[in-house]
Amino acid sequence: MAKNKLRRFDEMKEMSHVFEPTIAFTKTEKWPLKGKWAAEFFKNDHPIVLELGCGKGEYTVGLARKYPEKNFIGVDIKGARMWVGAKSAQEEGLKNVVFLRTKIDFIEAFFGAGEIAEIWLTFSDPQPQKPRKRLTSAYFIQKYREILVTGGIVHLKTDSDLLFEFTEEEIKTHGYKVNHLTWDVYRDLSTFDEDTQAVLAIKTHYESLFSEKGAVIKYTQFNIH
């Protein structure tokens, strides 16, 4: 493995805001912070927002800067990418940021019923061959339903026509309540309030890559129960 990657992995082991649970916590053991993240880790009663498939965690860190009165947890399976966000949070002294390295498939092992207020899906893999693995499939939405508070919000920001079209179909099929949906978020930016405009202007690593290639960025926000 590259030296740089190993150094990042070593550094993350020392970070108290990075959790890299073993597979046992998804199978046989109970995650000690499940249902208790706010009270026992963040030491507050603030709402918790997840970024699933966070990569370098631009939304996790960007939202944490903007909303100190909320807690943010970035989830991804790739540690070297996650290090970028974890390091920024550490250097900036952000106390409302955690990174959790695990598969999203196991998400309900780490959070209790109603523990999560919002979920951000940022430039999720479109999974052209495997619709079930798309992060807005019924398979994943069922998992989100287990951990989201009633009225909790799912946000999707993506470059992918395939994923966005699929998500629109899922919304219709399952009757999720749409708060916003645009096939061109930057064209329609002025239709959002100022706060939301600032949030939507946060750019992730993948967004920058896709935008350079001329991709149009899409956004939807919906409730699943």
Ligand SMILES: C[S@@+](CC[C@H](N)C(=O)[O-])C[C@H]1O[C@@H](n2cnc3c(N)ncnc32)[C@H](O)[C@@H]1O
């Ligand atoms: C296309 S990248 C986007 C990363 C970041 N959100 C961005 O916009 O730059 C998708 C990310 O989702 C993560 N991912 C995809 N499926 C996952 C899963 N089932 N569990 C955990 N992470 C997953 C990948 O490791 C990758 O970092």
